[in-house]
Amino acid sequence: MKVSRVPRPAKKPKLGQHFLDDTAAAVRIVEALGDLLQSTVLEIGPGRGALTNLLARRARRVIAVEKDRVLAAQLRMHFSLAPNVEIIEGDILAIDLDSLFGPKPGSTRPGMDVAPRQVRVIGNLPYFITSDILLRLFEYRRFFEVLILMVQKEVADRLSAKAGTSEYGLLSATAQLYAKVEKVLTLPPGAFLPPPKVHSAVVRLVPSQRLEKLHVDEKAFIEFLKLSFAQKRKTLWNNLKGRYPSENLDRALARAKVKPSVRAEAISLEASANIFRELNGATRSTAE
Numbered sequence: 001m002k003v004s005r006v007p008r009p010a011k012k013p014k015l016g017q018h019f020l021d022d023t024a025a026a027v028r029i030v031e032a033l034g035d036l037l038q039s040t041v042l043e044i045g046p047g048r049g050a051l052t053n054l055l056a057r058r059a060r061r062v063i064a065v066e067k068d069r070v071l072a073a074q075l076r077m078h079f080s081l082a083p084n085v086e087i088i089e090g091d092i093l094a095i096d097l098d099s100l101f102g103p104k105p106g107s108t109r110p111g112m113d114v115a116p117r118q119v120r121v122i123g124n125l126p127y128f129i130t131s132d133i134l135l136r137l138f139e140y141r142r143f144f145e146v147l148i149l150m151v152q153k154e155v156a157d158r159l160s161a162k163a164g165t166s167e168y169g170l171l172s173a174t175a176q177l178y179a180k181v182e183k184v185l186t187l188p189p190g191a192f193l194p195p196p197k198v199h200s201a202v203v204r205l206v207p208s209q210r211l212e213k214l215h216v217d218e219k220a221f222i223e224f225l226k227l228s229f230a231q232k233r234k235t236l237w238n239n240l241k242g243r244y245p246s247e248n249l250d251r252a253l254a255r256a257k258v259k260p261s262v263r264a265e266a267i268s269l270e271a272s273a274n275i276f277r278e279l280n281g282a283t284r285s286t287a288e
């Protein structure tokens with residue numbers, strides 16, 4: 001089966017895109033979303049439509065957001081007769097996701113049911129803004145049921161890394177604060193046109209309630225994690241000492257049963273949250 005897609009651009013993609021050109025991989029990626037018969041799917045960066053064509057046949061509704069003006073116009077023409085596909089020209093980092101999934105007053109497109117439902121997300125993320133897109137998606141995680149995202153393999157390794165491994169860092173901790181992360185498959189450069197210089201990987205993220213279970217203030221805890229991982233070669237104590245008094249640090253680490261010599265990469269999110277709560281309590285007590 002050959003996946004139909006919009007024509008290839010005559011020139012080199014101006015936004016540095018690498019378009020998926022492997023039919024079997026496209027099928028596997030879409031299948032990772034599960035049964036889409038009753039689902040709305042948000043596709044980020046549809047490009048030439050390798051995934052969009054498959055989604056159009058399987059999903060109740062497809063919203064594809066493409067930043068490239070030429071590609072967006074080609075996609076809009078290509079799917080003009082598909083009532084369940086909506087092509088939006090725009091930047092996923094700037095689009096108002098609150099309004100995107102709600103009813104659109106005045107819409108006259110036949111067959112388009114716009115009742116808000118849980119959304120499944122799929123996309124081939126630009127390597128240079130992967131973290132920015134992830135953070136935005138996490139911000140709006142209340143809308144999402146599952147996210148299937150193609151990223152650079154190195155990023156996928158970091159996203160799914162376990163505490164105590166060399167790959168575990170701020171990106172790992174932040175992603176796992178919001179979702180359960182697992183790698184689905186790895187793709188070689190030859191699966192894309194033009195081929196990138198690195199391997200890519202597909203990850204599945206399922207939003208979780210881990211943040212709520214940690215009983216921490218979201219923004220303050222994210223800042224704490226940034227401080228904890230500020231200099232990876234330094235111990236957690238040394239990374240935190242510029243903001244917290246030494247006696248408070250010693251007390252918080254002792255109560256959380258974490259050695260002062262440990263690095264942030266070696267402790268779980270639960271341990272980090274314990275230290276964060278202890279330090280907040282210590283700070284309040286000192287201030288009082």
